[in-house]
Amino acid sequence: MYTLSAGIWEKFFKKKDYYVVIVGLDNAGKTTFLEQTKSHFVKDYGVLNPSKITATVGLNTGNVELNNTCLHFWDLGGQESLRELWATYYDDANAMIFVVDATRSDLFPIVASQFKEVMANEIVQNIPVLVAVNKSEMEGAAAAAEVRMLLEDDNHRSDLAVLPVSALEGTNIERCVHWIVRSLASQPLYL
Numbered sequence: 375m376y377t378l379s380a381g382i383w384e385k386f387f388k389k390k391d392y393y394v395v396i397v398g399l400d401n402a403g404k405t406t407f408l409e410q411t412k413s414h415f416v417k418d419y420g421v422l423n424p425s426k427i428t429a430t431v432g433l434n435t436g437n438v439e440l441n442n443t444c445l446h447f448w449d450l451g452g453q454e455s456l457r458e459l460w461a462t463y464y465d466d467a468n469a470m471i472f473v474v475d476a477t478r479s480d481l482f483p484i485v486a487s488q489f490k491e492v493m494a495n496e497i498v499q500n501i502p503v504l505v506a507v508n509k510s511e512m513e514g515a516a517a518a519a520e521v522r523m524l525l526e527d528d529n530h531r532s533d534l535a536v537l538p539v540s541a542l543e544g545t546n547i548e549r550c551v552h553w554i555v556r557s558l559a560s561q562p563l564y565l
């Protein structure tokens with residue numbers, strides 16, 4: 375009985391920490407996404423200054439608090455040599471954001487094979503995954519539905535979302551973060 379009430383208390387009232395990995399090819403906009411997330415959710419963080427964003431060589435981190443949830447973001451470098459390191463972060467990850475540059479359809483075959491590899495990981499199969507179809511404000515950018523078709527293949531999962539975003543302009547950033555929080559909150563309660 376105690377365990378049950380302690381479990382319910384924890385689920386609803388205790389501040390929860392979750393780890394969210396942000397992956398995607400180099401230049402997809404991962405760091406901009408994280409910076410924009412911080413400027414939306416962290417008080418007094420300041421306005422995003424794109425010229426201060428440089429390529430991710432190792433890891434960028436950022437924390438965002440919403441209600442009783444703290445999201446710890448890890449923005450992982452996307453260069454080919456760094457991609458094999460992504461999996462070393464999955465063990466502790468509770469959710470994933472996979473950023474796609476919607477303007478680079480020439481890279482879609484690489485994106486699709488990278489996504490397939492990521493989704494084949496057993497840990498990733500059990501955490502919510504949000505595909506941020508970035509740079510969607512640009513003329514000629516692929517629509518989210520097109521990217522969904524490209525990536526979905528046999529991934530018909532309910533905890534997979536594909537959303538158009540503009541990390542630069544901040545479009546849909548809040549929606550993405552709220553989707554992550556909702557998906558994490560609806561995970562089963564283990565007592």
Ligand code: G3D
Nearest residue numbers: 400401402403404405406424428508509540541542
């Ligand atoms: P990465 O962390 O995935 O490597 P970055 O990518 O966040 O460093 O972004 C790479 C480039 O894409 C940056 O431009 C950045 O301003 C741009 N970018 C990121 N998000 C968007 C977006 O939503 N729309 C547009 N138009 N550009 C975006 P530079 O010129 O600094 O390389």
